[in-house]
Amino acid sequence: MSVSNLTTQLKGGLDAPICLTWELTYACNLQCIHCLSSSGRRDPRELDTAQVKNVLDQLRDLQVFYINIGGGEPMIRKDFFEILEHAEHNNIGVKFSTNGTYITADNARRLATMNYLDIQISMDGADRATNDAVRGEGSFDTSVAAMNFLRDANFGPFKISVVMTRHNVSQLDDFKKLADSYGAQLRITRLRPAGRGADTWNELHPTQAQQREIYDWLIAHGDNVLTGDSFFHLNAFGESLPGLNLCGAGRVVCLIDPIGDVYACPFVIHDQFKAGSVLDDGGFAHVWRESDLFLSLREPESAGACTSCGNYDSCQGGCMAAKFFTGLPLDGPDPECVIGAGESLLKSATVTLIPKPSMNHSRKVSITTGGHA
């Protein structure tokens, strides 16, 4: 079976997701200006320990091999280690994303004793100024301290996770060097206009020239760098990047949010992409296999305005979330379409109403973009 046949099969959906993200809390001690989930304050309806364990048991029964845990800051939960241990005992691998604040020397040692565990430390700049402009003052030092603790505890190869913005594309080599110096693995992902990222998208998303820079860099380094397969819209530049080349929303990807709602992907926290709740009758499996939304996302899609473009096979029209939160039609070009089709649509008068995320747990302070020269 050829690769494209596999893509077709995956588009039809799987019995259980491959890439399930679970945001355990909307609470966060930081207030990053591009936060995909608009996190800050805890939601009072947050799933409690017993509910979380019950969902993990469901995922074990569905043979979900591993999950991505995020937030908010997941380590803020008092039962965080209890949840990790429950996953471990049930053979569910966990990769969790953290800003590093709660990775103390003690916690690092404890994490180093666990199996099936990957840790991603989030960073947005390879230097203090670039990083802290996005993540807040002191956050660079916090991440570095966490990485030092993990190294000293012999945790093994953790990951450094970077969202590519206009201000850090030029630092790709520096990030790689930083990761190498820890024996860590670099992971870069695409900025999407989701959550607070929608408000800061115009200032932060990479320019057309930088898109090319990212693509060329990935072609040169792709095998040693993780991307979450998030840059497939760049395949329209030429040779395809490694990884799955499709929008996996509701097909291989989904999100469970802190209150148990299930969305098609972590970047579309909006009622239009909410499939149900793990608390509904039938639990997660029912939502994944039977919800109207997920079944419709698995239908063959139309290429819309991309139909006449020769790149559609390689770029698939890009990311649904990026289109949705910039107000573009879902069956047309991505806002960062490499031939500029998305940009010219955005400039035309057809884009009038831009949807807002359904959830906002930002703390009630004003958010400003930081001081970049």
Add this chain to the structure above:
Amino acid sequence: MSVTLESACELHPQVAIRPEPFGALAYHYGNRKLVFLKHPDVVAVLQDVASYDSVADTLRAHHVAPERWDAFISALSSLETSEILRVRQ
């Protein structure tokens, strides 16, 4: 080829297999590799290969036509390389 008709094989103990409409997914908890198994008959052979003394016996028991044995050997060899399958000690 790392796997031959005479090899006695087994699923790697750190690997789990999940059936899917297109065949199955195999996941290795150690190296975190996810492998797409796109042929249902390869999946069946893989899941059963530990019960036989050799790959040839497994193929025979699964009524795999002899003209396809070479293709199976190369498929199983590549699964051995990704540590989904291993030769029994």
